[in-house]
Amino acid sequence: MNKIKIDTDWQHAGLRCITVDCRPWRNFMECGTHNGYVLVPESHPWHGRDYNQGDGTEPDSTVPEYWDWRDTAPDSIVNVHGGLTYSGTLLGDDGGWWFGFDTGHYRDTPEDQDEQYVIVQCERLAAQLAEVAS
Numbered sequence: 214m215n216k217i218k219i220d221t222d223w224q225h226a227g228l229r230c231i232t233v234d235c236r237p238w239r240n241f242m243e244c245g246t247h248n249g250y251v252l253v254p255e256s257h258p259w260h261g262r263d264y265n266q267g268d269g270t271e272p273d274s275t276v277p278e279y280w281d282w283r284d285t286a287p288d289s290i291v292n293v294h295g296g297l298t299y300s301g302t303l304l305g306d307d308g309g310w311w312f313g314f315d316t317g318h319y320r321d322t323p324e325d326q327d328e329q330y331v332i333v334q335c336e337r338l339a340a341q342l343a344e345v346a347s
Contacts, residue, residue: 217303220247221332226343228252230335232328235315247328249293249335250303250313257346260310264288264300287312291341294318294326294334312342 221232229252236246253260265286288297291312299313314334316326 220328225251225336225339228339228343229309230332230339232331232335234328235317236323246316246323246326247331248299248313248315249331249338250299250311251335251339251342252303252307252309252311253342253346254309257310257342259287259312259342259345262287262300262310264297264312290345291338293338293341294330295321312338314338 217233219231220234221230223230231250231252232247233250234246235248263286265288287300291297293314294316295314295318297312298315299311301311302309303311303313316331
């Protein structure tokens with residue numbers, strides 16, 4: 214990702230969260246105003262994992278099938294606006310791995326998917342990512 218301007222930067226559930234104003238990139242369509250991202254540390258089990266791919270391990274028969282996240286894509290586990298749409302490095306060498314979502318979906322509007330909405334969704338994502346690591 215090219216140079217980005219962080220609008221809001223805070224911690225939730227022990228993880229760093231940021232919002233980024235996406236309007237400069239979307240002047241051709243009406244949509245929400247911000248994207249949201251949550252940083253997971255290198256110790257997180259999903260660090261380095263693509264948001265739409267499992268890790269290739271066999272399912273664990275000791276946990277309920279619906280919560281065997283080891284071979285399930287993160288996007289299939291977490292519940293955030295529009296689903297995850299990003300995973301990777303974001304701000305250079307911060308040592309972490311970011312998971313993110315956007316508000317550029319059909320029927321997203323600046324009135325409904327504004328920065329405050331994205332902050333709430335970031336906190337929802339951070340809580341879920343923290344739960345995976347516990």
